[in-house]
Amino acid sequence: MLYVELLIQGLIYGCMYAMIAVGLTLVYGLLRILHVAHAGLFALGGYLGLLLTNATGSLLLSMPLAAGLVGLLGMVVYRLCYQPILDRPPYVALIASIGLFIAMEELFRLIFGPYGLTYTHAPLQQLFRFSGVTLRAVDLAIVVGSVSLLGSLAWLAKNTRTGIAWRATVDDPQMAGSFGISVLKVRYLNFFIGSALAGIGGIFISLLSNLVEPTMGGVPSYKALAIIVLGGLGNVGGTLIASLVLGVVEAFGTIFIGDYLDRDAIAFGFLILVLMIRPQGLFARS
Amino acid sequence: MLRLDGFSCGYGPMRAVDQLQLQVSSGSITALLGANGAGKSSTIMCIAGHVEIHGGSIFYDGADIAGLSPMARVAAGIGLVPEGRRLFSSLTVRENLVVGGYCRLGEATAPTIERVLATFPRLGERLHQRAGSLSGGEQQMLAIGRALMSQPKLLLIDELSLGLMPKIIDACYGAIDDLKTKGMAILLVEQSTQRALEVADMVTVLESGRQVWTGTARQARHSTDMIDACLGLKPKVIERGK
């Protein structure tokens, strides 16, 4: 039973990582930029979700609202931070992104205070029992929410004109543009969806730990970067699998070697190990 | 259908093609020949709007299109089969065709896809396969099919036969000949002079960005100096300050 519970815990964290990492790998696929500030949007999602829930009393209402706002801000980040420097070498955008991420952390500190905030009435804390395994409602919500959101995204990418245009633009922006696809619209859409998903990921973690704090994006930002490398940069399917694998490795690792290393150290140890063996990632693109 | 007049193009200060005169009429094929680096691809990509024009004009359907975006040119009826094919390799065959017809917004794409599949039945068997997993010949067919999706009046084809097996080359040339009979204007770039001369009506030869020979295909077939010019080329670059 312990193994089942560990597996479930691992998958829950894996889903959350997936929600952050997908947006990151989408940006990389489209623009070849390592969008570090993505983790800032993840943290913002946590803040907005918590504040709106505390204000309105309804998580169901605040979640889409917060996601939408974070998505819009993601578009603003693209417009103000990346678009002006797209023709520069990639490290310029990387430095800009790191700078923006630090600035966002400091802004959170200034606006929301240096200490963490909590939910006044933490939602989704009910316990469920399935043949010996105990789960909180929030655990279920995270798994169901991530799977259905990422599943819908995959369906839309496969079955709509816009989805096809998006994937075509990732493959060859110049050709896609010449066939009448608006590359700019694809970029905005990409930032909106990726950021909104990360925002929801931030809400998920705020629910799991009943806490948001200015630095909450720090560790996820490194982890998500490592995950997308592991998944084969720009490869969405590989990123999803890598997220789940990392979540599960962490969960089992904390039980078996948790006395020596903490959760994050285990995660990074694993990532370093894998990247030493397969530097191109587990699922490098052809 | 297409007329280049004193046409020059290049990359920043680098001049790739200088003072080219060229014409392609409806229902005919003009072959553009030359050694590697002669400027054939630059010419094709400039007509499609992807390379900077340095001088002269591109008359298409009676109007100078030099100022139009690549997308506007596709919409106006200029189809491109670029060098290296540049398919959307992670998309399926069908999705590549859908993108090819993207500018025909509001029109049903299904009948156009049917027509392309009638031209290249092999694509029909691979409709849901990723373009990147196709053989070289199938990829070339798809590249032509994708260009046909915008229902072009002028087709620009760069390196039709490069790296393909003779049987596939025959199939591609068959399709090209068919399109010509139906009235399409085709500008064809080829490494294989012999192949090009078999189908072309007009021939132009480039050497280092300059036009060194032009005439009908019949003249070309009897003109050894043309063949010599074509084979004796060495890639060199014409550089010019802006």
Ligand SMILES: Nc1ncnc2c1ncn2[C@@H]1O[C@H](COP(=O)(O)OP(=O)(O)O)[C@@H](O)[C@H]1O
């Ligand atoms: N993207 C580019 N940037 C700069 N120079 C280029 C580029 N593409 C081609 N060239 C140069 O333009 C000249 C013509 O090349 P190209 O048109 O590709 O020749 P061809 O297709 O006949 O082999 C060559 O000297 C080549 O080096």
Ligand SMILES: [Mg+2]
């Ligand atoms: Mg070429």
